[in-house]
Amino acid sequence: MSDATHPNLVYVFADQLRRSACGFAGDERARTPRIDALAREGVEFRNAVSGHPVCAPYRASLFTGKYSSSTGMVINELRMNTSHECFAHVLKRAGYDVPYIGKWHLYANQLGHHDDPRNSHIPRGPDRLGFDDYWAAYNFHHRYYDTYYHEESPEKMAYPEGAYEPDAQTDMAIAQLRQAARRESPFALFLSLGTPHDPWSPDNVPGEYLAPFADVDFALPPNYKAQNDPHADTWAVLGPAQRTKLSEWMRVYYAMTANLDWNVGRLADELDNLGLSENTILVFTSDHGEMFGAQGRRAKNIFYEEAARVPFIVRWPRTLSSGMTPDACLNTPDIMPTLLSLMGLGIPETVEGTDLSHCARGEDGPEPEAAFMQGMGCTADWVDGHEWRAVRTKTHTYARFRVDGLEVLYDNVADPFQTADLAPDPAHGQLLSRLRDLMQQRMSELSDSVEACTWYRDNWTENRIIRRTATLGAR
Numbered sequence: 001m002s003d004a005t006h007p008n009l010v011y012v013f014a015d016q017l018r019r020s021a022c023g024f025a026g027d028e029r030a031r032t033p034r035i036d037a038l039a040r041e042g043v044e045f046r047n048a049v050s051g052h053p054v055c056a057p058y059r060a061s062l063f064t065g066k067y068s069s070s071t072g073m074v075i076n077e078l079r080m081n082t083s084h085e086c087f088a089h090v091l092k093r094a095g096y097d098v099p100y101i102g103k104w105h106l107y108a109n110q111l112g113h114h115d116d117p118r119n120s121h122i123p124r125g126p127d128r129l130g131f132d133d134y135w136a137a138y139n140f141h142h143r144y145y146d147t148y149y150h151e152e153s154p155e156k157m158a159y160p161e162g163a164y165e166p167d168a169q170t171d172m173a174i175a176q177l178r179q180a181a182r183r184e185s186p187f188a189l190f191l192s193l194g195t196p197h198d199p200w201s202p203d204n205v206p207g208e209y210l211a212p213f214a215d216v217d218f219a220l221p222p223n224y225k226a227q228n229d230p231h232a233d234t235w236a237v238l239g240p241a242q243r244t245k246l247s248e249w250m251r252v253y254y255a256m257t258a259n260l261d262w263n264v265g266r267l268a269d270e271l272d273n274l275g276l277s278e279n280t281i282l283v284f285t286s287d288h289g290e291m292f293g294a295q296g297r298r299a300k301n302i303f304y305e306e307a308a309r310v311p312f313i314v315r316w317p318r319t320l321s322s323g324m325t326p327d328a329c330l331n332t333p334d335i336m337p338t339l340l341s342l343m344g345l346g347i348p349e350t351v352e353g354t355d356l357s358h359c360a361r362g363e364d365g366p367e368p369e370a371a372f373m374q375g376m377g378c379t380a381d382w383v384d385g386h387e388w389r390a391v392r393t394k395t396h397t398y399a400r401f402r403v404d405g406l407e408v409l410y411d412n413v414a415d416p417f418q419t420a421d422l423a424p425d426p427a428h429g430q431l432l433s434r435l436r437d438l439m440q441q442r443m444s445e446l447s448d449s450v451e452a453c454t455w456y457r458d459n460w461t462e463n464r465i466i467r468r469t470a471t472l473g474a475r
Contacts, residue, residue, distance in 0.1 A: 006094060006344050007316060008180070008280040009188040010173075012267065013062075014260055015055065015103065015142075015197040016300065018289025019048070019311045021257055029216055031258040034265030035311070038284055042315030043324045043360045049308045049371045049392055051332040053288035053300040054379055055140065056105045058332055059192075062287075063087045063106075063129050065336035065351035067374060069448040072466035073106070074376035074456045080106040080127065081466035085348040087336045088130030091188045094345050099134035099176045101169050102149075102192030108139045109464035111380055115141065117154035124152060131190070136172055142197050144204050164206050166193045170263040174270045181274040193263070196256035196290075200249040209262075210255040218250040221306075223417040225296030231401050233386040235379040236297045246293045253290065268315075278318045281342060285335075286310040295418070301379050303390035303399045304418055308373060314360055316342070326359040327394050331371035352446065369393060370435070372442040377453025384452040391439045398423075398435035402450050407432070 023030040024039040050058050052068045060066075060073035064084045068074050072081050088098045107127055108119035120138045122128055128135065136157070138149045144165040148156035159168035173191045180187040195205075202210060228237045238246075264284055271277040289307045291297040300307040312330055314320065319342075330338070333353030340347050341357035358365035370391040378386050390399035397410045397418065409432055410418040422428040443450070451459075460466055 006096075006186050007318070007342070008186050008276060009091075009283070009339065009343065010177075010191070010267065010271070010280055011189070011283045011339075012191045012193070012264060012285075013283075014257075014286040015192070015194050016288060016290045017196055017257060017260070017286035017311065018306050019286075019309045020289070020306065021254065022311055025311070029213075029218070029254055031212060031254070032261040034261045034268065035284060035313070038264065038268065038282070038313050038315055039311075041317070041322045042282070042313050043320050043326065045312040045314075045328060045330040045356075045359070046325045047327050047371075047392075047394055048285070048310050048312035048330040049332075049373060050286075050288040050300075050310050051371060052374045052376065053302065053307045055103075055287055057374075057376070058287040059104070059106055061332040062335055065333050065348070065353045067333055067352055067372070067446055067448070068376055069374060069446050070352060072456070072460045074460075075378060075382075075453065076105065076380035077108050077111050077464060078461060079109040079465040080129070082126040082129065084129070085350050086129040087340075088128075088132075088188075090340060090345055090348065092130055092132060095185050097133045097180060097183065097185055097187040098131050098190070099187070100128070100131040100190045100192075101134075101136045101172050101176070102190075103140050103194050104137045104192070105140045111464075114139065117150070117156070120156075121150040121154040134176060136169075137192075140194075142194055142199060144194065164259070166195050166259060166263050169193060170266055173267060177267075177270050177274060177276065181276060191267070193260060195260050196253045198249070198253075200252035200256075202252060205252055205255045206259060209259045210252065212258070213251050213255055216251065216254070218247040218254075220246060221292060221294045221417065223295055223419050224293045227296050229296040231302075231386060231388070231403070231406075232297050233301065233378040233383065234381065235299045236291070236301060238293065238296070238298050242298070243293065250292055253292075279316075281314060281316045281339065283312070283314050283339070285312045299379065301375060301386070303373050303375065303388065303392070303397060305397070305412060305416065308392070314342075320360055321362055324360075324362055326356075326362075328356050328359040328367045329369070329371040329392060329394060330356055330359075331368070331373070370438055372439065372446075373399075374448070376456065382454050382457045384454055387450060387453060389439055389443065389448070389450055391435055391442070393435070396431065396435065398432065398439065400436075400439070402452070407436070409435070
């Protein structure tokens with residue numbers, strides 16, 4: 001239940017789903033009718049980006065409203081600093097039940113050994129960042145059959161035999177909605193689904209979703225490069241054998257997304273059936289995208305559109321007009337303050353993101369000129385040479401790599417595949433200078449001096465655990 005002042009929240013986020021792979025974004029190969037309908041019924045922030053397009057850094061920013069230079073979650077497989085005022089802490093103080101289901105990715109402190117309960121089980125207490133109610137989660141894995149989750153002990157809990165993980169997790173979310181409908185307190189349900197993250201093998205997706213794509217042409221993208229990006233880390237490079245698999249990988253990716261769409265539809269239908277839709281904010285989004293050979297890369301951890309631009313849809317029938325597509329530059333740290341404001345709740349002073357709730361309401365108000373994005377190093381290892389910073393405006397992306405100082409500038413409207421680097425062209429010198437200054441200003445505000453990846457290891461962490469005593473952001 002809820003009241004008109006404090007609505008419920010259902011926050012659904014996929015893993016590695018790029019905006020461009022959704023039907024509403026224009027991809028004719030996509031089979032996403034329910035996500036597309038949600039975009040028509042709600043508000044779709046068409047310039048939403050993942051401020052640090054990697055799984056754990058995104059989640060740290062989502063739950064704190066801060067940038068990676070303040071959370072310390074600069075790569076994957078670190079254990080989160082728990083001293084922050086987090087999203088769920090605010091919700092609990094306001095009387096919300098806060099169930100969490102699915103992938104967490106903020107607890108392990110080893111590279112590998114993901115199935116060891118010492119990494120996969122997050123114990124009740126501060127490491128859950130305020131999610132103190134129903135818990136059915138694991139740190140991370142990407143096998144979607146015959147897998148497991150944890151509740152309140154290191155014992156591995158099995159999904160029903162033969163179940164596909166996203167289906168089982170959605171069943172669990174629906175069960176939580178049915179219980180919440182009988183309670184007086186408002187709820188904020190977070191559902192973190194692992195798909196469409198790789199591995200993209202036919203045995204990792206139900207055949208009924210793969211079959212419709214059997215004859216679909218998955219050509220290499222227009223910005224495909226046969227040579228690896230020299231700035232790519234171990235997770236982003238492509239070997240010769242992997243390049244031959246790109247089309248088949250995309251086939252499975254789109255099949256996983258079709259299944260994801262079905263589950264999103266089931267949740268939306270259940271909200272309707274329970275009479276909860278009118279006063280429940282339903283969010284659908286993703287932590288980052290996937291490159292599939294674009295710019296000579298795979299995976300994420302880069303500012304290019306395929307990796308950074310994500311779907312972000314907010315539906316709240318009682319309050320928000322349907323079909324709006326605000327062009328505000330929504331960034332990951334903006335999510336917490338924007339949703340808290342929509343819910344009528346206070347925003348902690350420690351939040352670094354911007355409240356863009358007025359954009360969702362279709363009202364005028366201040367908004368950032370650009371989304372500031374950070375790449376702090378190698379995806380999950382302490383390796384230098386892959387750091388970058390970027391700003392993305394409504395029309396352009398400007399970025400600079402730390403290792404060699406290379407600057408790039410793209411016109412995302414005229415050149416959506418970012419094939420023409422405008423930075424060397426004197427005709428764009430004024431724009432380049434303005435965006436360079438804008439990025440430097442944001443870095444200064446955050447005390448972000450673009451250190452090498454190993455600097456964060458040596459100064460912020462101990463045994464891959466982010467130290468609570470570290471003064472993050474300070475130099």
